[in-house]
Amino acid sequence: MPFFRKTTLGCSVWLIVAAFAHPAAGFDSKPPAQRGAALGLYSEDPAWSYVDFIDEMSAAGVTHVAVVIPYYLKTSRSSKIYAHPRFTVPMHTVRRTIKDIRDRGMKVFLFPILRVEDQSDGGWRGVLAPKNPDRFYAEYTTWISRFAKLASQLRVPVLSVGSELSSLDVDEPRWRSLISHVRSLYGGKLTYSANWDHYEEVKFFDALDFAGVTGYFELVPEGTRPSTEDLVYGWRVYHQRLMRWAHLLGKPILLTEVGYLSQRGTASWPWKEGADEPLDLEIQRRCYEAFCRIWNDEPRLAGAYFWNWFGWGGLTSKEYTPRNKPAHCEVSRWYGGTCPDKVSP
Numbered sequence: 001m002p003f004f005r006k007t008t009l010g011c012s013v014w015l016i017v018a019a020f021a022h023p024a025a026g027f028d029s030k031p032p033a034q035r036g037a038a039l040g041l042y043s044e045d046p047a048w049s050y051v052d053f054i055d056e057m058s059a060a061g062v063t064h065v066a067v068v069i070p071y072y073l074k075t076s077r078s079s080k081i082y083a084h085p086r087f088t089v090p091m092h093t094v095r096r097t098i099k100d101i102r103d104r105g106m107k108v109f110l111f112p113i114l115r116v117e118d119q120s121d122g123g124w125r126g127v128l129a130p131k132n133p134d135r136f137y138a139e140y141t142t143w144i145s146r147f148a149k150l151a152s153q154l155r156v157p158v159l160s161v162g163s164e165l166s167s168l169d170v171d172e173p174r175w176r177s178l179i180s181h182v183r184s185l186y187g188g189k190l191t192y193s194a195n196w197d198h199y200e201e202v203k204f205f206d207a208l209d210f211a212g213v214t215g216y217f218e219l220v221p222e223g224t225r226p227s228t229e230d231l232v233y234g235w236r237v238y239h240q241r242l243m244r245w246a247h248l249l250g251k252p253i254l255l256t257e258v259g260y261l262s263q264r265g266t267a268s269w270p271w272k273e274g275a276d277e278p279l280d281l282e283i284q285r286r287c288y289e290a291f292c293r294i295w296n297d298e299p300r301l302a303g304a305y306f307w308n309w310f311g312w313g314g315l316t317s318k319e320y321t322p323r324n325k326p327a328h329c330e331v332s333r334w335y336g337g338t339c340p341d342k343v344s345p
Helices: 011-020 051-059 091-103 133-153 172-185 228-249 281-295 326-335
Strands: 034-040 064-073 107-116 158-163 189-194 210-214 253-258 301-306
Touching: 034 051, 034 107, 034 326, 051 091, 064 091, 064 301, 091 107, 091 133, 107 133, 133 158, 133 172, 158 172, 158 210, 158 253, 172 189, 189 253, 210 228, 228 281, 281 301, 281 326
Parallel strands: 034 064, 034 301, 064 107, 107 158, 158 189, 189 210, 210 253, 253 301
Antiparallel strands: none
């Protein structure tokens, strides 16, 4: 988990950061071409419609929706990939939701992910260690091929071949073979979503169209109450590092997930999905603002996807979703959309 403290770069960086600051009014918004947000298909009711979420995203200025479909492994040592009877939507729901998105003039980033059902041993997709690797990769190839065929049939412009598989994505030959197979089925753009603390270890990005990275970087030391400027500083360090990396790759970057819980401390551990700290809508808003300020008018950023629109939202919600919270207005402000009146306490 890399973290760079302010003292390592000196006062000169504060001058650089100041150039990225913008006032609350008159912000010259220049977001990336893919003005994205993720939509997890997480309802346990396969007939449930996501159109209200999609309409909200459209009103906020979102142009690209990452459609997230979770499939499961029983444990981190398992090889069999399966549709969970409660938490995986059927393919007809995926198709319907993609149609609903496209009917509103928005584009789709198809983003299937793996989850581990039994995490009692601390397992998650970043530490998978299948007992039978050959069987796992055979299963994985069959699974991702299904989505490649769907993306081809529906003319989806962007597909992810994997997400945060840090213990497995170092196996370069297997992934190059997998990517080649997916290309034989699908003619659109491909990415892989590397974990924020591992992306430099992934060696097959040259075979893809976008270098995908999740954006859960630790922006400030734990236990602090950061200002927006502190958060801008934290993001600036990672921005520089990512730009150096992108230059070496010669690939545009996709920030496939950028999200913050509306909880106290989230800027120090934005990846901590199961946190339950006191409600803090303002720190979530500041994190969004800092992100938009740093990445505004960055030509090497192909797109950013805020995580995750799915959720009840509102002024009592501690979830990742920005909907109907002050962070919602930061999305709208950068993407050129409208801010809902109901976010005001």
